[in-house]
Each structure stands twice: as structure tokens, then as C-alpha cells.
Amino acid sequence: MVMGLLLAMIAGALVSLQNIFNSNVNQRTGAWSATTLVLGMGFVASFTISLIVEGRATFALQNMQPWYWISGLIGVGVVICLMQSMRMLTPTYAISIVMASQIGFALLFDSLGWLGLEKVPFTFNQLLGVLVIIGGIFVFKLGGSRQAKLNTKPAGESL
Structure with missing residues (x-):
């Protein structure tokens, strides 16, 4: 339980830090360019780490519900909506x-x-x-x- 709380707190800190970076990128490039950069870099980083840590298991995607594949699209919505709301508020x-x-x-x-x-x-x-x-x-x-x-x-x- 303690580890779960610690990881949740770290995630909160990282989300806040990421939002600051995203906002600064958004101000200099525009919302869609910033979203592309943020999610593209996230893809490269997570894919590389996954290959190092999980190896071939990275590609074992069977037995997954079809609608779970849209998670990345939801991520685009999260980033673009958050960056725009931070600009407006x-x-x-x-x-x-x-x-x-x-x-x-x-x-x-x-x-x-x-x-x-x-x-x-x-x-x-x-x-x-x-x-x-x-x-x-x-x-x-x-x-x-x-x-x-x-x-x-x-x-x-x-x-």
C-alpha cells in the first residue's frame, strides 16, 4: 500500500511537471505541434524502454478487447484539451x-x-x-x- 501511495504521488508530480513543459512547448509551437512532439517523444521513450525491459513480450498483444486500442487516441484528446485549457484558464x-x-x-x-x-x-x-x-x-x-x-x-x- 505504501508503495502504491508513493507511486501515485510521483505520478502526480510528473503530470504537473509534464504540464509545465507541455504549456511551454504549446506557447512556442502551437497545440497540435506540441501534442505531436509530446506524444511522439513519449512513444519513442516508452517503446525503447519496453524493448529493453520486456523484449519480445512488447509485441504480445493478443486477448485484448478491440476498444482498448483507442487508448492512444484518448491520450491525444487529453494532451490537446489540457494544453488549451491551461492557455484559457x-x-x-x-x-x-x-x-x-x-x-x-x-x-x-x-x-x-x-x-x-x-x-x-x-x-x-x-x-x-x-x-x-x-x-x-x-x-x-x-x-x-x-x-x-x-x-x-x-x-x-x-x-
């Missing part, structure tokens, strides 16, 4: 919304047992947890808006 606000959406949809998929997942009973505590996260996003956004207004008052004007 702020990185922290966009990532917060992505996380809340991810948790909400994961809860939905788990509760309904969709896409081959084992059905997990839906509880009020789970719903409350998602609502608390969404509430936190509102507090974050509204608090930031208030602070930004305070910081933009003309000099000499009292708060």
Missing part, C-alpha cells in the same frame, strides 16, 4: 478542474462497473469527497480572484 485552475473531473468520472465508472472494471458500491462518502474537491476549486478560484483585485488597486487607494 491558468495552469493550476485547469489542472484542478481536470483532477476533479477525473475523480468524478472514475467514481462513475467504478460504481457502474463500466469498461471491464469491477463494480464498486457507490457511497455517500465518495460523493461527499468529490463535492469537497469541487468546493475546494471554487474556494481556490474565488479566493484568487479576490486577491488579484486587491493587488490591482491603484497606488494610494486604501484596501
Whole structure:
């Protein structure tokens, strides 16, 4: 369990780091070029590491449901939508919304047992947890808006 928590925390840190890099690439090249670069480099890296670690097993793809093959297309949607939302919002606000959406949809998929997942009973505590996260996003956004207004008052004007 501890290792799972540690790996999840590392993944969160890596996603945040990747989003910063993606945003910078996006600002200099454009969304589709950035997506191509990011996913292309990811393909080369993961394919190379897979060949080193798993060897020929890299190509053992039998007994896989056909719809799982579209995972890469979903990845394109993730990267392009995230980069565009970060440009239109702020990185922290966009990532917060992505996380809340991810948790909400994961809860939905788990509760309904969709896409081959084992059905997990839906509880009020789970719903409350998602609502608390969404509430936190509102507090974050509204608090930031208030602070930004305070910081933009003309000099000499009292708060």
C-alpha cells in the first residue's frame, strides 16, 4: 500500500511537471505541434524502454478487447484539451478542474462497473469527497480572484 501511495504521488508530480513543459512547448509551437512532439517523444521513450525491459513480450498483444486500442487516441484528446485549457484558464485552475473531473468520472465508472472494471458500491462518502474537491476549486478560484483585485488597486487607494 505504501508503495502504491508513493507511486501515485510521483505520478502526480510528473503530470504537473509534464504540464509545465507541455504549456511551454504549446506557447512556442502551437497545440497540435506540441501534442505531436509530446506524444511522439513519449512513444519513442516508452517503446525503447519496453524493448529493453520486456523484449519480445512488447509485441504480445493478443486477448485484448478491440476498444482498448483507442487508448492512444484518448491520450491525444487529453494532451490537446489540457494544453488549451491551461492557455484559457491558468495552469493550476485547469489542472484542478481536470483532477476533479477525473475523480468524478472514475467514481462513475467504478460504481457502474463500466469498461471491464469491477463494480464498486457507490457511497455517500465518495460523493461527499468529490463535492469537497469541487468546493475546494471554487474556494481556490474565488479566493484568487479576490486577491488579484486587491493587488490591482491603484497606488494610494486604501484596501
